[in-house]
Amino acid sequence: KEKTKIPVYFHTKQMEFHPKYEWALGNRIKHPESTKRAESIFKAIKSHKELFDLKEPERIPLASIRANHSYELVTLYNSAASLPDGQAFYPSVFPDKKKSRPDPTNIKHAGFYCFDSGTPLDSKTWLAASWSAASAYAAGEEIYKGRSSVAYAISRPPGHHASKDSYGGYCYFNNAAIVAKLLKKKGRVVILDIDFHHGNGTQEVFYKDDKVLTISIHGDPRDYFPFFWGFSSEIGAGKGEGYNLNVILPPKTKFPAYKKALLETVFPTIKRFEPDYLILSAGFDTYKLDPVGDFLLETSDFEKIGKLISSLDLPTVVLQEGGYFTKDLGKNAVSLLRGFV
Numbered sequence: 001k002e003k004t005k006i007p008v009y010f011h012t013k014q015m016e017f018h019p020k021y022e023w024a025l026g027n028r029i030k031h032p033e034s035t036k037r038a039e040s041i042f043k044a045i046k047s048h049k050e051l052f053d054l055k056e057p058e059r060i061p062l063a064s065i066r067a068n069h070s071y072e073l074v075t076l077y078n079s080a081a082s083l084p085d086g087q088a089f090y091p092s093v094f095p096d097k098k099k100s101r102p103d104p105t106n107i108k109h110a111g112f113y114c115f116d117s118g119t120p121l122d123s124k125t126w127l128a129a130s131w132s133a134a135s136a137y138a139a140g141e142e143i144y145k146g147r148s149s150v151a152y153a154i155s156r157p158p159g160h161h162a163s164k165d166s167y168g169g170y171c172y173f174n175n176a177a178i179v180a181k182l183l184k185k186k187g188r189v190v191i192l193d194i195d196f197h198h199g200n201g202t203q204e205v206f207y208k209d210d211k212v213l214t215i216s217i218h219g220d221p222r223d224y225f226p227f228f229w230g231f232s233s234e235i236g237a238g239k240g241e242g243y244n245l246n247v248i249l250p251p252k253t254k255f256p257a258y259k260k261a262l263l264e265t266v267f268p269t270i271k272r273f274e275p276d277y278l279i280l281s282a283g284f285d286t287y288k289l290d291p292v293g294d295f296l297l298e299t300s301d302f303e304k305i306g307k308l309i310s311s312l313d314l315p316t317v318v319l320q321e322g323g324y325f326t327k328d329l330g331k332n333a334v335s336l337l338r339g340f341v
């Protein structure tokens with residue numbers, strides 16, 4: 001039988017955005033979400049031509065962004081697009097949402113829509129974020145149209161912290177949620193988030209939805225970003241009650257404990273749901289050398305995780321989320337995807 005390659009989507013416009021800095025305990029650090037990340041993945045993908053078919057996405061239909069994000073949020077990103085080159089807006093005022101009236105055409109009001117201090121807006125943010133979403137959407141279409149059983153997008157900037165009308169955690173558009181809204185037209189969707197951080201944006205979008213099951217495995221939110229979401233008590237609401245699962249693992253988690261969480265908690269929940277599609281929010285900040293995360297997974301563990309997840313036998317869209325040890329990021333991504341081959 002002929003071996004089919006995994007389609008991988010990426011657009012060079014995703015590389016035009018360069019967030020400058022971020023704060024870590026009062027120290028100004030180089031922004032971890034740099035273009036070097038995508039470069040590392042792109043290089044690793046290109047060096048495995050036998051496994052991957054690298055493709056450029058078409059522009060994402062604006063309707064698919066609007067299906068997941070508010071008019072105001074899109075307007076704000078548009079306003080940022082006219083900032084002078086080299087200027088970035090980092091919000092410093094975060095008003096009470098119930099008591100303030102924001103103007104999304106005024107970039108100074110960005111704090112109304114933003115929840116942290118590490119997610120700048122500049123003239124290129126909209127460009128890169130919409131091409132990142134386009135890559136995700138194109139990978140989603142491969143699955144939607146039944147052309148492939150697995151597809152991957154080098155979706156940078158990432159998406160899982162962004163919700164309908166707010167952004168943060170280096171995320172602007174929620175790529176996984178955009179793809180889920182496409183796949184939902186044809187069936188039941190599970191989004192499994194294996195980034196080190198809780199996928200609060202994804203959780204929020206589908207919190208009251210019983211057709212999209214959201215699961216996130218992450219470090220304890222009491223100690224790690226995003227701090228205010230990701231607890232096991234968050235199980236969904238309304239008809240979505242029982243359709244959100246948060247799995248917290250301790251610092252220094254290694255593969256055996258990670259595998260146990262997958263097999264004993266995550267997979268039974270997925271199987272009970274009887275999904276038609278899987279979206280994997282793949283972060284590699286669970287890697288042992290990651291400067292942001294605190295787990296101890298090895299490069300070879302990602303292949304094992306990929307293999308375990310592919311044993312669910314679901315058409316799968318793999319989307320890039322975090323992972324900040326740039327040098328090994330590409331080989332970690334290839335390792336995970338190899339598990340699907």
Ligand code: OKP
Pocket residue numbers: 022023024025118158161169170195196197225283285292321322323
């Ligand atoms: C994004 B993703 C405090 C340092 C923490 C936020 C981490 C965002 C992670 N300013 N910064 O889930 O990989």
Ligand code: ZN
Pocket residue numbers: 195196197283285321322323
């Ligand atoms: Zn992360």
